[in-house]
Amino acid sequence: MNRxxxxxxxxxxxxxxxxxxxxxxRRQFNIRALSVSETESSAxxxxxxxxxxxxxxxxxxxxxxxxxxDVCSIKEFTPxxxxxxxxxxxxMKNDSETRDEIRAAxxxxxxxxxxxxKESMTFRLTDNAGRIDDFINLMRDYEILEICxxxxxxxxxxxxxxxxxxxx
Amino acid sequence: xxxxxADILVNTLIEQGCDTVFGYPGGQILNVYDSLYTHQDQITHxxxxxxxxAAHAADGYARTTGKVGVVISTSGPGAxxxxxxxxxxxxxxxxxxxxxxNVPTTQIGSDSFQEIDITGVTLPxxxxxxxVGSVEQLADTVREAFALAKSGRPGPVxxxxxxxxxxxxxxxxxxxxxxxDAPCAAKQLRIEQAAAHINAAKRPxxxxxxxxxxxxxxxxxxALAEKIDAPIGCSLMGLSGIPTDHPRFLGMQGMHxxxxxxxxxxxxxxxxxxxxxxxxxxxxNRAKFATNAKIxxxxxxxxxxxxxxxxxxxxxxxxxxxxxxxxPFIEENKKAEWNQTVQKFVEExxxxxxxxxxxxxxxxxxxxxxxxxxxxxxxxDVGQHQMWAAQSLNFKKPRRFVSSGGLGTMGFGLGAAIGAxxxxxxxxxxxxxxxxxxxxxxxxxxxxxxxxxxVILIMNNGVLxxxxxxxxxxxxxxxxxxxxxxxxDFVALARAFGADGESVSTVEALDTALAHAFASDMPxxxxxxxxxxxxxxxxxxPGGSMDDIIVKVGD
Numbered sequence: 001m002n003r004x005x006x007x008x009x010x011x012x013x014x015x016x017x018x019x020x021x022x023x024x025x026r027r028q029f030n031i032r033a034l035s036v037s038e039t040e041s042s043a044x045x046x047x048x049x050x051x052x053x054x055x056x057x058x059x060x061x062x063x064x065x066x067x068x069x070d071v072c073s074i075k076e077f078t079p080x081x082x083x084x085x086x087x088x089x090x091x092m093k094n095d096s097e098t099r100d101e102i103r104a105a106x107x108x109x110x111x112x113x114x115x116x117x118k119e120s121m122t123f124r125l126t127d128n129a130g131r132i133d134d135f136i137n138l139m140r141d142y143e144i145l146e147i148c149x150x151x152x153x154x155x156x157x158x159x160x161x162x163x164x165x166x167x168x
Numbered sequence: 169x170x171x172x173x174a175d176i177l178v179n180t181l182i183e184q185g186c187d188t189v190f191g192y193p194g195g196q197i198l199n200v201y202d203s204l205y206t207h208q209d210q211i212t213h214x215x216x217x218x219x220x221x222a223a224h225a226a227d228g229y230a231r232t233t234g235k236v237g238v239v240i241s242t243s244g245p246g247a248x249x250x251x252x253x254x255x256x257x258x259x260x261x262x263x264x265x266x267x268x269x270n271v272p273t274t275q276i277g278s279d280s281f282q283e284i285d286i287t288g289v290t291l292p293x294x295x296x297x298x299x300v301g302s303v304e305q306l307a308d309t310v311r312e313a314f315a316l317a318k319s320g321r322p323g324p325v326x327x328x329x330x331x332x333x334x335x336x337x338x339x340x341x342x343x344x345x346x347x348x349d350a351p352c353a354a355k356q357l358r359i360e361q362a363a364a365h366i367n368a369a370k371r372p373x374x375x376x377x378x379x380x381x382x383x384x385x386x387x388x389x390x391a392l393a394e395k396i397d398a399p400i401g402c403s404l405m406g407l408s409g410i411p412t413d414h415p416r417f418l419g420m421q422g423m424h425x426x427x428x429x430x431x432x433x434x435x436x437x438x439x440x441x442x443x444x445x446x447x448x449x450x451x452x453n454r455a456k457f458a459t460n461a462k463i464x465x466x467x468x469x470x471x472x473x474x475x476x477x478x479x480x481x482x483x484x485x486x487x488x489x490x491x492x493x494x495x496p497f498i499e500e501n502k503k504a505e506w507n508q509t510v511q512k513f514v515e516e517x518x519x520x521x522x523x524x525x526x527x528x529x530x531x532x533x534x535x536x537x538x539x540x541x542x543x544x545x546x547x548x549d550v551g552q553h554q555m556w557a558a559q560s561l562n563f564k565k566p567r568r569f570v571s572s573g574g575l576g577t578m579g580f581g582l583g584a585a586i587g588a589x590x591x592x593x594x595x596x597x598x599x600x601x602x603x604x605x606x607x608x609x610x611x612x613x614x615x616x617x618x619x620x621x622x623v624i625l626i627m628n629n630g631v632l633x634x635x636x637x638x639x640x641x642x643x644x645x646x647x648x649x650x651x652x653x654x655x656x657d658f659v660a661l662a663r664a665f666g667a668d669g670e671s672v673s674t675v676e677a678l679d680t681a682l683a684h685a686f687a688s689d690m691p692x693x694x695x696x697x698x699x700x701x702x703x704x705x706x707x708x709x710p711g712g713s714m715d716d717i718i719v720k721v722g723d
Contacts (some may be wrong), residue, residue, distance in 0.1 A: 003686030
């Protein structure tokens with residue numbers, strides 16, 4: 001089982017996300033994370049999908065994506081060829097017993113305190129998915145009140161862009 | 169030129185080369201029908217009895233002509249009635265453009281009368297669909313839909329046009345018909361790899377499906393088979409692709425395929441697969457499917473390569489162009505030993521052929537063969553009759569077998585036969601069963617209204633034969649809800665609709681009835697009595713392999 005991250009450049013049109021996720025649902029592709037955003041051009045949106053599976057599974061998913069007329073380009077990312085990051089917000093219970101340990105861990109990971117109350121502390125961490133997993137695992141020793149993470153976004157290293165490999 | 173959306177829609181259809189559409193009017197598509205009225209000298213609208221029939225007719229028209237079929241319906245129930253027809257076309261990769269009316273854009277999302285989210289409903293059964301939000305987008309959307317429907321692997325495309333978009337005015341400039349994407353051959357490297365495998369093969373088998381017919385690659389395939397001295401088989405969707413009596417052709421393989429064809433595939437060491445998708449009805453148990461064979465798979469849709477069976481070499485590209493490039497790399501090579509083996513399979517098949525006297529299913533189809541012209545399209549419904557037809561019909565020209573292969577839609581046949589008659593501009597034939605015919609026989613009214621001379625052969629066994637066959641073999645003969653024994657008098661029914669017909673129970677009577685039917689200028693029903701215990705054989709049990717093949721009852 002491998003973890004794959006792919007970026008999909010799609011036409012920025014009403015209902016495109018639905019078309020992509022409907023295909024995933026229909027063919028029972030199981031997605032770990034998915035993020036959508038606008039891009040440098042108003043004509044396109046960018047969907048970043050993370051999923052686990054074997055090579056054939058990934059190939060089938062990519063092939064099926066290519067069949068959607070709204071899909072303009074697909075780029076697969078590996079840790080070696082790309083910059084990936086993800087945003088985490090994590091709300092921890094705040095009590096005198098664990099406060100210092102939690103704050104020390106947060107500091108070690110470079111997480112920023114974005115909210116602080118008598119009962120809770122909320123940290124923001126921007127990093128690759130693996131480091132975010134590590135931080136969350138560390139926090140499991142304490143009381144986690146709430147977690148929200150965005151899913152990965154990725155760009156290729158160097159000057160190459162996804163629009164240069166467009167198959168339009 | 170300033171035109172209403174409705175006029176733009178109809179003008180764009182005409183501009184795309186569309187001269188026949190099938191459909192049914194209603195409240196939210198009235199403006200388009202008004203425009204069809206004023207353009208009736210340029211475009212013929214065929215009014216069916218039900219939107220499903222219209223969708224199947226557009227599908228039958230597309231299958232027989234290779235052109236894009238067009239179906240028009242109103243919103244809500246009109247649109248949902250198209251769903252089975254669209255899904256049928258989707259599973260068989262048939263180019264179809266479905267146009268639906270909808271409530272005005274200002275009312276969308278408010279659950280208005282006859283409002284349905286048809287783009288949402290048809291998302292998984294269309295290649296793509298469009299909601300036209302403004303009249304300015306309409307003409308180009310229709311053009312894009314036509315291009316998409318016929319590009320690459322064809323399929324249905326739906327366009328949802330709200331009422332106010334049909335009313336709004338906009339400038340319209342005619343454009344030339346949209347072209348399908350130019351077909352491309354597979355990559356050269358892959359072609360050379362495939363050639364190396366093919367040249368090394370000792371027991372090759374050439375296997376084709378509907379994709380070969382779409383690509384029009386018959387000649388190239390025959391040239392390949394000739395060079396490598398291979399037998400040829402096909403899937404259900406491939407039928408009529410090459411003349412049935414071609415000396416290399418072993419017929420359809422698969423669950424109810426010809427014994428020799430399935431055996432040759434099973435024993436091959438290499439299968440050249442052209443425009444097929446290795447559906448479960450083709451492979452049976454995939455773990456035991458053609459275990460000794462390397463599979464070379466050429467398909468225009470890359471997602472079909474290694475989707476269900478692993479190909480040693482997958483070539484994504486147009487079948488015709490890829491074969492053209494492949495042929496020069498192929499060495500001519502006779503395979504006497506392999507062809508002797510294949511010949512042995514053919515003889516074994518001949519030995520178990522059903523030659524019983526009387527009106528057996530096979531004799532009924534063979535009798536029909538004698539009346540078919542070389543251009544006659546034959547549509548079927550789904551069930552035992554479909555398999556009997558697939559096994560024994562004799563075709564001379566491609567695109568003359570019209571059958572729901574992927575979805576297996578009972579009720580497909582009559583609408584499709586009507587569409588086929590419009591497409592071929594001559595008499596068509598429907599082979600159906602009493603079960604299937606009962607589903608959509610309302611289209612008899614359409615055939616009569618338009619004087620479409622469809623020969624309707626009902627293989628009437630009083631039961632849902634295929635399901636019953638499974639109940640006999642795998643469900644302890646519990647004939648749960650498969651015994652129809654209805655009191656329907658099909659000949660009286662034909663007359664009630666304004667057609668004619670007769671009942672037959674002998675081969676001679678069938679022959680005479682077919683002569684009457686083929687001389688009639690109206691639909692003609694032949695109610696042909698078939699024993700309820702007839703089986704479709706051979707049969708590979710579901711999930712079975714060639715080791716489990718049933719060739720005779722009582723095996």
